[in-house]
Amino acid sequence: NAGVTQTPKFQVLKTGQSMTLQCAQDMNHNSMYWYRQDPGMGLRLIYYSASEGTTDKGEVPNGYNVSRLNKREFSLRLESAAPSQTSVYFCASRDRQKNQPQHFGDGTRLSIL
Amino acid sequence: QKEVEQDPGPLSVPEGAIVSLNCTYSNSAFQYFMWYRQYSRKGPELLMYTYSSGNKEDGRFTAQVDKSSKYISLFIRDSQPSDSATYLCATHGSSNTGKLIFGQGTTLQVKP
Numbered sequence: 001n002a003g004v005t006q007t008p009k010f011q012v013l014k015t016g017q018s019m020t021l022q023c024a025q026d027m028n029h030n031s032m033y034w035y036r037q038d039p040g041m042g043l044r045l046i047y048y049s050a051s052e053g054t055t056d057k058g059e060v061p062n063g064y065n066v067s068r069l070n071k072r073e074f075s076l077r078l079e080s081a082a083p084s085q086t087s088v089y090f091c092a093s094r095d096r097q098k099n100q101p102q103h104f105g106d107g108t109r110l111s112i113l
Numbered sequence: 114q115k116e117v118e119q120d121p122g123p124l125s126v127p128e129g130a131i132v133s134l135n136c137t138y139s140n141s142a143f144q145y146f147m148w149y150r151q152y153s154r155k156g157p158e159l160l161m162y163t164y165s166s167g168n169k170e171d172g173r174f175t176a177q178v179d180k181s182s183k184y185i186s187l188f189i190r191d192s193q194p195s196d197s198a199t200y201l202c203a204t205h206g207s208s209n210t211g212k213l214i215f216g217q218g219t220t221l222q223v224k225p
Contacts, residue, residue: 107155
């Protein structure tokens with residue numbers, strides 16, 4: 001049972017390049033979330049998907065798009081990467097109907113030069 | 114004022130000490146509270162999940178919620194070097210979407 005799997009684990013981009021971060025969960029959870037973690041800022045919510053077919057903005061959505069591909073997968077896309085998007089990105093999932101807490105993946109470390 | 118406040122530390126204790134980690138929150142409507150542990154270069158790992166005021170114990174860990182003073186605590190008994198990590202408190206807030214509001218995290222070092 002892998003839980004929440006994120007790919008890639010590391011990536012270096014140049015300013016202006018595009019990139020899709022992948023996330024998949026095998027716990028049959030209906031809700032999925034994308035966060036970024038920066039020193040001194042803690043974890044901040046970028047986008048979330050409360051259930052398959054829905055997505056909503058979080059605290060810091062600018063510069064990102066998301067796709068809830070199916071119940072298992074939730075991807076985060078940077079269309080034109082900027083140095084300010086250098087961060088560690090975490091995906092999480094949750095069984096909303098059982099009001100359970102979120103479970104996190106191990107993150108994607110993204111550097112934009 | 115941040116919705117969840119947590120002293121970032123760092124906190125350094127000798128092995129075997131009792132550790133107390135604390136957070137305060139601003140909104141009395143917040144109901145569900147969590148503690149996550151995050152090792153370096155890893156994702157947050159759920160430690161404790163509580164709803165009501167009072168204590169919840171799991172092995173060496175005890176989570177305490179005091180809704181009257183909007184204060185949550187995590188106690189670690191007989192601390193071990195393997196407990197060295199960043200500890201994050203979080204709450205679902207007053208929304209039913211499950212969005213988490215995190216404290217900044219407290220970095221703990223347990224010295225052998």
